[in-house]
Amino acid sequence: MRNQVLTGSMDTRQALILLVDARNESINRQRSSSTNGNQQAEEQADAFSERYENRVHNPQEDFDFIELALANELSIGRVMKFRPRKISPHTYLGSGQVQEVSRALQSIPNAIIATNAPLSPVHQRNLEEAWQTNILTRADIIFEIFERNAHTAEGKMQVELARLRYQLPRVVGIGKELSSPGADRGTRGGGGEKLTALTKDQLRRRIRKLDAAIDHTRQVRELRRKRRRKARLFTVSLVGYTNSGKTSLLNALTQSEAAVAEKYFTTLDPLARGLTLETRQRIIINDTVGFLHDLPPELTAAFRATIEELVDTSLFLVLVDASRENVDFRLARALAILEDYGLGAIPHLIILNKIDLIDEPEYLARLRERHPDSVAVSVRTGEGLDELRRLLAERAAAWAKRASRVPAKAR
Structure with a gap:
């Protein structure tokens, strides 16, 4: 078999890879037993847990995520793995695990975090504040790769639409900067307009406009498919x-x-x-x-x-x-x-x-x-x-x- 070495180029962003076994039994146990903390944080954690409800962890997914990080031109400084016994509505990880990552970051200057954990917006915000660095979730990494490779007008519209739909629930009420589609989340405090300038209604208007343009593309494709069927x-x-x-x-x-x-x-x-x-x-x-x-x-x-x-x-x-x-x-x-x-x-x-x-x-x-x-x-x-x-x-x-x-x- 081909010998595969996990390496990144010297000019890439340095990252600490944080792997989390987020199997649904852990999430469900926490969702049914959590009674402490801010209600908004708990509700948001519940909502974002639901999209991973049927997820069954496979060890191969860890290697797959590391390759995804390398494909996004991240240089791996260290790999850490946790399986939380209880999901915190505030930080996802337990306080001891949060502190352990903080100590690890001290030995990797200017590193960002890349994680496969299904973080809610509240999780991501709180952990970024605790670790004083940006966090790239699996979805963030995939979006960055798609944005780099979208060259046609149609491809760019599709990626922008997906990014906006993903960002919408993650920015409302958080009170931090929203990076514009395609902005680099790996640089802390990257470009973007504040939420006071980019409102929920503005995002939805842009989403509707992109939806309409892509629907037109679908109609063109359907005409082409009809010609193929006829032929x-x-x-x-x-x-x-x-x-x-x-x-x-x-x-x-x-x-x-x-x-x-x-x-x-x-x-x-x-x-x-x-x-x-x-x-x-x-x-x-x-x-x-x-x-x-x-x-x-x-x-x-x-x-x-x-x-x-x-x-x-x-x-x-x-x-x-x-x-x-x-x-x-x-x-x-x-x-x-x-x-x-x-x-x-x-x-x-x-x-x-x-x-x-x-x-x-x-x-x-x-x-x-x-x-x-x-x-x-x-x-x-x-x-x-x-x-x-x-x-x-x-x-x-x-x-x-x-x-x-x-x-x-x-x-």
Whole structure:
């Protein structure tokens, strides 16, 4: 397997990584037993706990979060992990744990905190005051990555809409500066207008305006999908965890030159390319936004127009970076996300990608045993691509045969 080293570049922000096992039994126990403290803090803690009510902690998620922090160009100064026995409505962690983090920060000058804890606005404010530094939650990190990679007008609107929806409940009544969408939360006291200038109504007006613009985009996409249905084109959608090599595979299959980078969420806008198979059948291949488990629901909602592009998919190619240690975890997450989107009934084919980075042939053999219907490929060397093209031709021919029996109006 590829040897993976968790390192950050020298010019990145220094961060203390705070991992918290936030399983729902701890949250529920605290929600039912907490009777002390400020009522507003408790109510807000309850509200933000609800979005994690079905969360079941998996140790792989810790490694996943660290990689997410590195993808956001954070340099890791130290990693700490807690499992609170009781969730404080004021600071989430217990007082002793808060003090322990304070002591750790003394040895990491100018460090920020990056945490996977489901902090409420009150938690985040109180902890930032206690630790005298900024805190990046998992959602903050994801938003920063999305904001850096949003290049088209549509992508920027979608990310801004998600950020505003996420920020709205986190800024009302807090009395601190609100960073504008895209501002760097890793720099304490970053740019932004005070809450007295940016009111709740102003935020909602901006959200309504963005909603209307994105709805227009959805209508344009629907017209395009109708044309595809009429043309009866076999449509393949590349899906999978972010940075699994979807765009590289799109380029290899269609001889195109879409932008590729070894980083998270390079593709935020869906790409569609045509491919003529050896059977002379013309098909469409879509590249899509990378999956990530526990994506902020505001981002999922904002990118609904992109997700709707997948509804008319004939076949999903579910890609996974086979050189990684967490292949099964990421495959399971990707398939679960398709189910969550209501797309689980659409046929799929698992693609074990980047096999050129695997040093142990036995490891790849074990992977293929666990996923016998998968295709192992390397875009860099070309290995497996001919087999994939052959399978696409078979699937497309079978689909065309079935489609010829169905009247166009019924599709």
